[in-house]
Amino acid sequence: MHFEVWAPLAERVTLHCAGTPYALARDPARSGWWTGEAEATDGTRYGFSVDDGSVLPDPRSRRQPDGPDGPSAVVDHERYAWRVPWAGRGLPGAVLYELHVGTYTPEGTLDAAAGRLAHLVELGVTHVQLMPLCPFPGVHGWGYEGVSLWAVHEPYGGPEALKRFVDAAHELGLGVVLDVVHNHLGPSGNYLPAFGPYFTETHHTPWGAAVNLDAPGSDEVRAYFLGSALAWLRDYRLDGLRLDAVHALRDTRACHFLEELSTAVDALGAEVERPLFLIAESDLNDPRLITAREEGGLGLHAQWNDDFHHTLRTTLTGEAHGYYEDFARAGLSGLAKTLTGGFFHDGTYSSFRGRGHGRPLDRTRVPAHRLLGYAQTHDQIGNRAQGDRLAASLSPGLLACAAALVLTGPFTPMLFMGEEWAASTPWQFFTDHTDPELAEAVRRGRRREFAAHGWAEEDVPDPQDPATRDRSCLDWSEPEREPHARVLAWYRDLIALRHTQPDLTDPDLEDIKVAYDEGGRWFAFRRGDVRVAVNLGKEPASIPLGVPRARVLAAWEPVGVPGVDGVVSVPGESCVVLTVG
CATH class of the missing domain: 2.60.40.10 (Immunoglobulins)
Known part of the structure; x- marks a missing residue:
């Protein structure tokens, strides 16, 4: 060999x-x-x-059977006999489901997660988005401190288990997306500096020295990350990659690493004759990320839209601290702006940053599906002191309103596991560092971070306590019980509408029309023949639709069919989807 x-x-x-x-x-x-x-x-x-x-382990190790610090193992990818011919499933029209393998089931393995895929088929999602799978210390963790960027965490089942998972998903018609981390490697088990200049002091990130994308030696470093990305898509037959925090990829070269990556992925897609895509996480609000290369952009296929999340969350909860401040101040006008323009900060002043931020999205050039919309993500739950979900503080009716805004809105919807039944389990920050000093540093750092915001030390879960991970596992008995069963049925109904109503996947942001009443706490929008009316207040609201005699497609609470006046009466903390077609 x-x-x-x-x-x-x-x-x-x-x-x-x-x-x-x-x-x-x-x-x-x-x-x-x-x-x-x-x-x-x-x-x-x-x-x-x-x-x-x-x-030391091979920097391009395909398997770390004894963890990040042990020897590498040879993997012969040709040994696996794929069961399912797969033509691929692209991003337009998709509904994504973010899943953490270690807490999706109590077992915390890829095989156990594969055993629950039928639930996602019944839900109606199209793609499973797996959180990072690269090896990290210990057994349990979020995965964002991974090393060996070509390998699969052994406690999850290793390379063969990922192939079995992808095969099972494809057999059910589900695409599979993997979250990959290129902006840093974990502090433990990272041996790359012993081999070459994989990092540079030219730039710094929140994790220390930046990955070397533009300093001497960067040609091979870029090839390392490109090769890893293509290997996931080729060797494991994945459909797409989610790129973590691309704003931390510091690159001053004329051809940005992300442009080089999108070019390579498109070329691989043509070679394997399957649609492949890249989804960026970025806080830059820079449309160039998702603008086609031939039009001067970097050519990524989509990005997370945190601005939509922030406007939605502040509207639902009234939270106004930290980076939520500007969004809370804007109220329903901020929600209207993001639904019709994509970004909230599009060159406007950001009080959190103390400067102007972002630039406008060209709605004539960027289709709406290139932005992902969501009410909850692993970040927006797990980075809270106690990992509390929206279900911990909102009524089922407001959760239904959030689902309606996400699943009938213009963006590619994404759900976080358990959201679809209003899971009562938190999703907390947990680690399993084997280095005692690092474990203690993480524990102290987490508590110090939230002490600055008034949290008592004993109220912040210990990341190293196994109970923190155990609390974060989904309770699979909940979907059959109320109020969870009713919320789940609502999500299924909305996703089914998204698949059957062509107006709900129309990529034209310019065609969306909105109306709202800040005092009355209602919000409505139009997408072709579809009308969505959301009442966030506690009292019934009379919401004008602008057309007479619309037909109800789905309603959280019973509503009267609008008459000739085109007004629908929506109960408090409820919502309705109608059509005039």
């Missing part, structure tokens, strides 16, 4: 394969690369030592 590793500053590189050392030779065709041959098959353990140092 052929082995290779990039170590441009090394004098010697040794392959340690199945307990035997092999001196590698410099590759004359590729600067900085070392290559050699050794007897190996699927599962053979190996690693590399640089200049007679410790034996």
Whole structure:
């Protein structure tokens, strides 16, 4: 078997394969690369030592059977016999479902999660978006401190389990998206600096030195991340990738890394004859991310729209602290702005940042499905002190209103696991660091962060306590009980409408018309022949639809059919979807 590793500053590189050392030779065709041959098959353990140092995992390891600090293992991807021919499932018309493997089921494995996929088919979602799967210390964690960016966390089941999961999803018609982290690697088990200049002090991020995308040696570093992304899509037959916090990818080169990545993914999609897509998480409010490359953009296929989330959450809860302040002050006008224009901050002043932020989205060039809309995400729940969901503070009626705004709105909807039945379980921040000093630092840092906002130390869950993870697991007995069953039925009805009413997947943001009454706490919008009326107040509201005799498609509480005056009376904390067609 052929082995290779990039170590441009090394004098010697040794392959340690199945307990035997092999001196590698410099590759004359590729600067900085070392290559050699050794007897190996699927599962053979190996690693590399640089200049007679410790034996370290392969930077491109496909498997870490003993965790991030152990040896790598050979993976022969050809051994897996795929059961399902898959033509792919693109992003337009999609409904995504964000899922954390470690808490979706008590078992916390990919195989256990695959056993619950039928629930998602009945719900009506089209794609499962898996939170990061790369190896990290311990058993349980969010996954954003991963290392070995080509491997699958072994406690989740490793590479074979991911293939079984994808096969099972595709067999049911579900696409699979994976959340990948390119902006940093975990503080524990990250051995890349021993091999080469994977990081640079030229730029800094919240996690320290930035990934080296533009300093000397960055050609190979960019190739490392590109290769990892393409490997997930090719070797595991994934349909798309979610890119974590791309605003932390510091790159001053003329061709930005994200443009290079989108070009490579589009080329792979053409090669495998499947639609492949990239979804960015970004707080830049920069339309260039999701503008086509031929029009001067970076060519990503979509991005999360936190502005919509913030306007929706502040409207529902009245929260106004931190970065919510501007959105809370705007009230329903902010919700109207994001539903029709995409971004709330489109060059306007951001009090949280103390400066102007963002730029307007060109609604004639960017289809609405390129923005993802949601009421809850892992970030917006788990980064709260107690990981409380909206269901912990809102009535079922207001939860129904939130669902209506997300699932009938113009953006590609995304749900967070358990949201569809108003799960009572929190989703808290939990870690399983094996380094005692790092574990204590994380524990102290978490509590210090929230102490600054008035939280008592004992009220902030200990991330290292196994009970914190256990509390965050979904309770699968809830969907069959009230009030959860009624909320679940409402989500199913709304998703079914999205699939059957063409107006609800119309990508034209310019065609959306809104009306609202700040004092009356009602909000309404039009999408073609579909009308959506939401009453966030406690008292009934008479909401003008602008057309007579609309037909009710779905209602949280019974409403009268609008007469010739075109006014519908909506009970307090309720909503209705109608059509004039």
